[in-house]
Amino acid sequence: MRILALLDGTLVDPDAPLLRSHDLGVQRGDGIFETILAVDGHPRELEAHLDRLERSARLMELTLPERAKWQHAVRTVLAEWPWGSEREAAIKLVCTRGLDGGDGTPTAFVSGQSLSEELMRKRARGISVVTLERGIDPGMMERAPWLLLSAKTLSYAVNMAALREAERRGADEVVFTASDESLLEGPTSNVVLAEDGRLATPPPSSGILRGTTQGALFRAAEEAGWRTAVEPIARERLWRADGVWLASSIRKITQVHTIDGTPVATDSGLHERICKLYESRY
Ligand SMILES: Cc1ncc(COP(=O)(O)O)c(C=O)c1O
Structure with a gap:
């Protein structure tokens, strides 16, 4: 349609x-x-x-x-x-x-x-992700505004190429990393971690989009008593987290089950709570 x-x-x-x-x-x-x-x-x-x-x-x-x-x-x-x-x-x-x-x-x-059938399947079953370098360092957004790092421009060719690279590596999605190996975002999503009753996501100042979905989730979580943090996140934290999600308007809050070929924690109860928090906004 x-x-x-x-x-x-x-x-x-x-x-x-x-x-x-x-x-x-x-x-x-x-x-x-x-x-x-x-x-x-x-x-x-x-x-x-x-x-x-x-x-x-x-x-x-x-x-x-x-x-x-x-x-x-x-x-x-x-x-x-x-x-x-x-x-x-x-x-x-x-x-x-x-x-x-x-x-x-x-x-x-x-x-x-x-919405595509494939997107619906990924929402329901979860996704595998690879981390890929984005070639930017955390201070670049301020230093080089002409790179438009936080604008949602039509120039998504690099983002789409990263998704093809993920497919070549047998994965569904990508989380970009900065030159210091901190997490950035997906090609069309933000990354969210749950750690001990706290939700975390990388800061927009690292040169990523301020996600409306991540924002809605965090507001709902705060109202429900969760702690939230928008902070630099080292790549290793992905494997120590209680759960990892990619968030964006169309995919909603999609659970990640594998990163760079290694399983990450997936707790279906926690996933359900996170999805309910997000849906409670509407
Ligand atoms: C690069 C990028 N980051 C993050 C997001 C998530 O933004 P939102 O939750 O507002 O859809 C998108 C959305 O497509 C995106 O393209």
């Missing part, structure tokens, strides 16, 4: 051509995006995603259509989605710098699409 809306709220045929060949999003990956999970007609963390879209635009010095237009286009897609037959949808917001040589008008659209 696929639904497509422009920012004036018009629905267009998702199978008809939309972009021009000289759109800078196509030619250079020069643009930004967000992917939002909607369940039973309700988008999750919509405002947090819009905040991050605006933050990415600021970092990229990109003209972004106003927030009300995004909200309207999202509502248009949600209104068209067949909730009776598909309870979840991935809502994607895309904005590029527009045409090469154009007047600076951004290209923007919102789409809704089905």
Whole structure:
């Protein structure tokens, strides 16, 4: 299933051509995006995603259509989605710098699409992960803002290449590490550890995205009396933790059972509690 809306709220045929060949999003990956999970007609963390879209635009010095237009286009897609037959949808917001040589008008659209069977299987069964170097050190985000380390840009070719490397190594997913071997994030997710009743995740200042899913989980956990920490995490802690998860809007909180070929702790009771905490937000 696929639904497509422009920012004036018009629905267009998702199978008809939309972009021009000289759109800078196509030619250079020069643009930004967000992917939002909607369940039973309700988008999750919509405002947090819009905040991050605006933050990415600021970092990229990109003209972004106003927030009300995004909200309207999202509502248009949600209104068209067949909730009776598909309870979840991935809502994607895309904005590029527009045409090469154009007047600076951004290209923007919102789409809704089905979640893949494979994603559902991974949510249910858990995943294996490999750690891969990302080639950045923890101070790089501040030192080199032009690398856009904390923006959600359309330039995901490296992230996708890392996933292919994981597949070559027989794993499902990746956790990137910094040059000091501290943990960063997955190519499309944040990493969360549970250690003695405390949840931990690496800090955005290490050059990673501030995850809306991780944020929602941590807020729910804090309200339920858990301790949480956003702090540098050494790679070895993965194997000492009580549990490891990858968190992102579409995958939700997916449990990791193996890292670099070695099993990590998986406690189904703990996994259930973590998932319930996250779901309690909605
Ligand atoms: C690089 C990266 N890190 C983290 C995340 C998780 O963010 P969220 O929970 O807001 O989906 C994503 C989402 O796709 C991502 O692409």
